[in-house]
Amino acid sequence: MTADLAHVDTWLFDLDNTLYPAESGFMAEITSRMTDFVQKATGLPRDEAFALQKAYLAEHGLTLKGMMLNHGVDPAEFHAIFHDMSLEALAHDPDLLAGLARLPGxxxxxxNADDVHARRVLERLELTGLFDDVFHIASSGxxxxxxxxxxxxxGAAHAIDPVATAFFEDSERNLAPAAELGMTTVLVGAWAPRSTAPFVHHRTEKLAPFLTGARLREAL
Known part of the structure; x- marks a missing residue:
């Protein structure tokens, strides 16, 4: 069914596994490098380092947050491990570009990534010029x-009106606070149709056709 988003004039998008498909495998390399970092920082065997990484992710929403709080990790040192990653797994999608370009506002x-990673990914996807700003992990302290x-x-940085905002994410739980604020939420990914969470308003396996088919407000 066509999504009615005619009330929306602010569009928030998660980056990883949202603006490109999870099936690309790109996040697998990120996860592996993260485990390497946790193992080195803690001295744990790799399987225990991976378990700790996932525990911090579950508790804080971000492995880095747990590493900062419990191990005194410098976030700049942590983020640097991703800055030389190959981007070959990511491909430009002209249909996604067209879908994003038609969004008013x-x-x-x-x-939750840093500014360097976000810039590299957007440049690789050829989407940089379509976004007004990148609100990255340092932006939120x-x-x-x-x-x-x-x-x-x-919300404070961009004077966001939640009622006129749509938020697109591959992580179901990240949509909960958005819905509580009054935003329209869209879960993206192969698993999205199986979601039954009441705070998820729309579900789509693929982002491009959802954006292309959505009902938008008329241009003023």
């Missing part, structure tokens, strides 16, 4: 989604 990236403080931070 502001388009913002809202990511290292408060990651789904923390309500992260949503408060982006």
């Amino acid at each position: 502001r388009r913002l990236i809202f990511t 290292y408060e990651p989604k789904p923390s309500p403080r992260a949503f408060q931070a982006i």
Whole structure:
């Protein structure tokens, strides 16, 4: 069914596994490098380092947050491990570009990644010029989604009216605080149709056709 988004004039998009498909495998390399970092920082065997990584992700919404709080990790050192990653797994999607380009109003990236990673990915996808700003993890003072403080931070920075905002995410739980604020939420990914969460308003396996088919407000 066509989504009615005629009330929306601010468009928030997560970055990883949202603006490109999870099936690309790109996040698998990110996860592996993260495990390497946790193993080196803690001295744990790899399987225990991976378990700790996932525990921090579950508790804080971001592995880095747990590493900062419990191990004194410098976020700049952590993020640097991703800055030389190959981007070959990511491909430009002209249909996605067209779908994004038709959205009226502001388009913002809202990511738990850092600014360098976000810039590299957007450039690779050829989407840089379509977004007004990138609200990255340092922008929120290292408060990651789904923390309500992260949503408060982006709301204050961009004077966001939640009722006129749509938020697109591959992580179901990151949509909960958005819906509580009054945003329209869209879960993206192969698993989205199986979601039954009441705070998820729309579900789509693929982002491009959803955007292309959505009902939007008429241009003024």
